[in-house]
Structures are given as structure tokens and as C-alpha cells.
Amino acid sequence: MAGGMGMGMGTVTGMVTTMTEPTDMPLADPALHRLLAWLSPAFPVGAFTWSHGLEAAVEAGLVHDRDSLMDWVGWIVAQGSGRLDADCLRESHRAVAARDWAALRESAEEAAAQRATAEMALEASAQGAAFLRAITDGWPAEGIAKARAVLTDAGLDVAYPVAVGLAAACHGLPLRPVLAGYLHALGANLISAGVRLIPLGQTAGQQAQAALVPVFIQATEAALVRPWSDRGSAAPMVDWTSMAHETQYTRLFRS
Amino acid sequence: MSPDGARTDAAIRRQTAVGRLGLVLRGDGPVTRLVDLDQAAPLRALFPHPVPGEPLTACVANTGGGLVAGDRLSVSVTVVEGARAMVMAQAAEKVYRSGTGDAAEVSVSLTAGAESWLEWLPRETIVFDRARLRRETVLNLDPTAHVLAGEIVVLGRRAHGETLTRGLIRDTWAVRISGRLVWADALHLEGDLARAGQAPAGFAGAEALATLIARLPGQEAALTDAVRTRLETHDRVRAGCTTVNGLMICRILAPATVAALGAFADVWTLLRQAGGGHAASLPRLWSI
Numbered sequence: 001m002a003g004g005m006g007m008g009m010g011t012v013t014g015m016v017t018t019m020t021e022p023t024d025m026p027l028a029d030p031a032l033h034r035l036l037a038w039l040s041p042a043f044p045v046g047a048f049t050w051s052h053g054l055e056a057a058v059e060a061g062l063v064h065d066r067d068s069l070m071d072w073v074g075w076i077v078a079q080g081s082g083r084l085d086a087d088c089l090r091e092s093h094r095a096v097a098a099r100d101w102a103a104l105r106e107s108a109e110e111a112a113a114q115r116a117t118a119e120m121a122l123e124a125s126a127q128g129a130a131f132l133r134a135i136t137d138g139w140p141a142e143g144i145a146k147a148r149a150v151l152t153d154a155g156l157d158v159a160y161p162v163a164v165g166l167a168a169a170c171h172g173l174p175l176r177p178v179l180a181g182y183l184h185a186l187g188a189n190l191i192s193a194g195v196r197l198i199p200l201g202q203t204a205g206q207q208a209q210a211a212l213v214p215v216f217i218q219a220t221e222a223a224l225v226r227p228w229s230d231r232g233s234a235a236p237m238v239d240w241t242s243m244a245h246e247t248q249y250t251r252l253f254r255s
Numbered sequence: 256m257s258p259d260g261a262r263t264d265a266a267i268r269r270q271t272a273v274g275r276l277g278l279v280l281r282g283d284g285p286v287t288r289l290v291d292l293d294q295a296a297p298l299r300a301l302f303p304h305p306v307p308g309e310p311l312t313a314c315v316a317n318t319g320g321g322l323v324a325g326d327r328l329s330v331s332v333t334v335v336e337g338a339r340a341m342v343m344a345q346a347a348e349k350v351y352r353s354g355t356g357d358a359a360e361v362s363v364s365l366t367a368g369a370e371s372w373l374e375w376l377p378r379e380t381i382v383f384d385r386a387r388l389r390r391e392t393v394l395n396l397d398p399t400a401h402v403l404a405g406e407i408v409v410l411g412r413r414a415h416g417e418t419l420t421r422g423l424i425r426d427t428w429a430v431r432i433s434g435r436l437v438w439a440d441a442l443h444l445e446g447d448l449a450r451a452g453q454a455p456a457g458f459a460g461a462e463a464l465a466t467l468i469a470r471l472p473g474q475e476a477a478l479t480d481a482v483r484t485r486l487e488t489h490d491r492v493r494a495g496c497t498t499v500n501g502l503m504i505c506r507i508l509a510p511a512t513v514a515a516l517g518a519f520a521d522v523w524t525l526l527r528q529a530g531g532g533h534a535a536s537l538p539r540l541w542s543i
Contacts, residue, residue, distance in 0.1 A: 075454050155435075
């Protein structure tokens with residue numbers, strides 16, 4: 001599998017340390033159902049309208065078949081915005097679980113500012129706002145209103161990974177499955193975009209998604225032990241495609 | 256052993272350096288004056304002869320001949336009360352192989368006050384195999400300040416047969432306007448750098464990545480279009496431009512560093528002329 005495994009290897013060696021938080025708990029049934037619902041393509045955040053620059057990558061011929069799609073998407077999840085989103089989700093989840101509102105503000109401020117392009121900024125803030133609306137109205141829990149108020153008072157846009165981390169912490173969902181679900185959903189959404197854009201058959205799309213599961217797992221494990229001071233990404237080509245997308249002539253997607 | 260290899264080992268043996276450079280520049284009518292200079296080797300500032308009509312220019316020199324593990328350099332530039340200054344690197348910076356696993360750390364803090372003009376003009380930072388670099392650039396801007404800033408990272412010199420296999424390259428930005436964080440960026444490559452260098456969504460074989468950040472209040476939209484048009488004339492680079500929260504961000508990826516430098520200089524001169532009314536050229540020192 002050629003997907004973006006290599007870069008993460010060096011960062012997982014600390015995994016033997018004992019977790020001080022309940023990341024490993026099996027999901028109780030209600031928790032599993034929440035996670036499946038929130039990260040499903042049917043959840044009303046409009047995920048299907050964003051391609052994260054993939055539309056321009058296809059236009060430029062950088063992504064043109066199943067294997068090149070897998071490689072592109074795997075790198076985004078492990079080393080691109082998936083890496084950074086995982087850092088922001090993790091920090092906001094921990095902050096809200098501890099009811100540490102200053103830490104929530106810090107992670108939310110960073111997540112809102114860490115946007116390489118105008119379209120990526122909109123992609124993160126539009127989905128974050130839609131996610132929090134849907135959670136507030138449909139899946140209430142203690143703490144959500146307070147967390148939202150903290151961020152609104154600070155004048156912050158809530159990036160999508162912060163919204164997911166915040167809601168998951170309020171509902172008591174443990175971090176590991178939330179990170180795994182978030183990264184899987186990110187990858188699956190981009191594969192779905194690729195299937196429409198290249199175009200590919202549904203079978204090829206599912207083959208790519210299945211083959212990327214080890215990348216999703218690896219990215220999850222790396223994120224659980226990565227220090228906040230190492231947050232970031234290594235996908236300048238994705239930034240370039242997102243900039244190119246702003247002026248692309250024919251566009252199906254908003255990013 | 257190649258000359259560069261010998262240089263690397265010599266560099267590793269020397270003591271680590273803790274260098275510091277602080278500049279404060281103040282506007283006095285049409286004149287900009289240096290009001291404070293604080294420097295500690297291996298960093299020092301050089302002041303070329305002023306060019307009439309151009310911003311006061313300071314050159315930052317690292318007399319230590321490159322960076323090794325454990326080095327810590329910090330640069331602080333403050334322009335206040337309408338000062339107009341360009342602070343430029345004197346030469347390309349080399350980051351040598353880390354023998355200890357420690358990183359070389361570089362911290363840059365740029366502060367621009369009301370109605371000021373500040374250019375932070377880099378040369379390329381050349382990262383050698385197994386080097387470890389952590390660099391942060393922090394900008395604190397008044398809403399009326401005009402600023403151009405950049406960094407250029409070179410992933411090994413291909414022409415010298417150098418490619419990166421492992422190491423750490425961490426290069427971060429934080430831009431605050433009136434204290435509010437409007438943009439942040441963190442490039443973080445660690446572990447298998449060969450894979451990152453080749454990955455289609457990573458560097459896709461690029462030798463150099465140049466980043467240019469411009470804060471030119473009220474002019475972003477028009478200048479973004481002008482920059483895009485200019486970049487289309489550079490066919491040996493992949494380059495783009497966007498505007499986020501009132502900042503223009505330009506990225507240039509190129510398989511050859513010289514092509515990245517050419518496009519970078521072209522955009523920089525366009526912006527210093529259109530955005531600041533300065534000459535559409537760079538100091539002669541920069542192009543040596």
C-alpha cells in the first residue's frame with residue numbers, strides 16, 4: 001500500500017506509554033450510535049460539497065485513477081489537514097472534558113487560524129457551524145451551550161474538528177473512536193468526491209476506502225500521542241490545488 | 256569525503272550558538288532611524304548605504320556559518336511611528352545534520368506599528384539530510400501596518416546530489432492584527448522525508464517551497480489578481496495565491512530552487528511597488 005504511512009512511523013514510537021485518559025474504552029451502544037450518526041454523510045454539514053482542492057488536483061491530472069486517489073487521500077489524512085484537524089479535535093475534546101474553557105479557546109483560535117487558503121477556511125468554518133447547529137438542536141447534552149458561548153464570546157469561528165471534539169466530549173465519547181471516526185469520514189468524503197470527479201466506479205472507490213483503513217488507524221494512533229507543539233501538516237501541494245481551485249473555470253465543489 | 260560532508264562534521268563539533276538580534280526603528284518625518292540595536296554573536300546586523308526614497312535596509316548576518324543541533328537564534332524587529340524598513344537575510348542559511356537529535360531553533364518576531372512599512376526578506380534555508388530545524392515566525396501588526404514577509408525552504412540541494420531521507424523541518428507562522436490571531440500555519444515534516452518530498456500531495460518532487468505573506472490593507476483583492484497574473488508567467492513553478500482574513504498568502508513550489516527564487520522575487524517586487532510605492536527591484540545584495 002503506497003498511501004501516506006511512511007511519515008507517521010517516527011511519531012508512533014511513544015505508544016507504549018500508559019494512557020492517562022479513557023481513550024481505550026469500548027463504546028457503549030448509545031455512544032456508537034451517536035458517532036455513526038454525526039460522522040455519517042447524511043449528517044447535515046454538507047460534507048459532499050467540499051473537495052479540499054481535489055477538484056483542482058483532478059483537473060491538473062495529479063489524481064486520475066484509483067491508486068493515485070488513494071495516495072492523495074491517504075496523505076491528506078495522515079500528513080495533511082487530517083493531521084492538523086486531529087490535533088485540534090484532540091485538544092478541544094480534552095479541554096471540554098476537563099471544562100477548561102481557556103484551553104478550549106486556545107485550540108479553537110488556532111484551529112480557526114490554521115487555514116491555508118480562503119476556501120479551506122470556509123470549508124472548516126461552514127461545516128463547524130452546521131455541525132454545532134445540528135448537535136444543539138438534535139443531540140443536546142450538558143456543556144454544549146456553555147462551550148458554544150465561550151467561543152462566541154471570544155468571537156471565534158468554530159472549525160469542524162473543534163465542533164466534533166467539543167460535542168463528543170460533552171456526550172462523554174472517548175477520544176480514540178472519535179478521532180478514528182473523524183479521520184475515516186474525512187478520507188471517505190474525499191474518496192467519494194474523487195469517485196464523482198475522476199470519475200471512478202463505486203467498486204474502485206470502496207476498494208480505495210478499504211485499503212486506506214491502515215492509514216486511518218495509523219493516523220489515529222499517531223494523533224493520540226502527538227504533542228500540541230508538533231501540530232501541523234506537510235501537504236503544500238494540497239494548498240496549491242486549493243489556491244488553483246479558487247480560479248478554476250468549471251467547478252462542482254465549493255473547495 | 257565531499258567538501259560539504261567535511262563541513263558538516265566540522266560544524267557538528269563546534270559549540271552550540273545562542274544568537275540574538277533586536278532592531279527597533281522609528282519614523283521621524285520622512286526619515287527612519289535606528290533607535291535600538293541589540294546583537295549577540297553569531298547574529299549581527301549590517302547597514303548598507305541607504306538608497307534615496309527606499310526604506311532603511313538592514314542585513315541580518317549569521318557569522319556562525321550555518322545552524323547545527325542545539326543552536327538557538329532569535330531575531331526581533333520592531334517598526335514604529337511610520338518607520339519604513341527592509342530587513343533582509345545576507346545569505347542563504349544552511350541547516351546541518353544533527354548529531355545529537357536536538358533541533359536548531361530559530362525564532363523571528365516582527366512587530367509593525369501604525370502606518371509603518373516592513374519587509375522581512377529571506378534568502379533560502381537549505382536543509383541538509385538528517386538536519387533538525389524548528390523555526391517560528393510571529394507577526395504582531397497594527398491594522399494600518401503594511402508588511403511583506405517570507406520564508407524559503409530548500410529540501411537538500413539536488414545539484415549537489417543531496418536528497419533528504421530523514422530529519423525534522425518545522426516552520427511555523429502566526430500573524431496577529433490588533434492582537435487577534437488571523438492566520439497561522441505549521442509545516443511539519445518529520446520521519447521519512449524522502450516520502451514527503453515525493454508524495455504527490457506532499458512536495459511532489461519540489462526542491463523548494465517559498466511562502467510570501469503580505470498585509471496591504473485594502474489592496475488585497477486587486478493585488479491578488481495582479482499576483483496571479485504575474486505568476487502565470489513563471490512556467491517552471493507551481494504557484495498560487497489566496498487571501499485569508501485580510502492577508503495575502505502566496506506559495507511557490509519548484510523542482511529547482513532558482514525557479515522558486517525567480518518567481519518569489521518577481522511577486523515581491525510587484526507588491527513592494529504596487530503596495531508600498533517602492534522600487535520594483537530588490538537590493539543588489541539579495542541577488543548575489
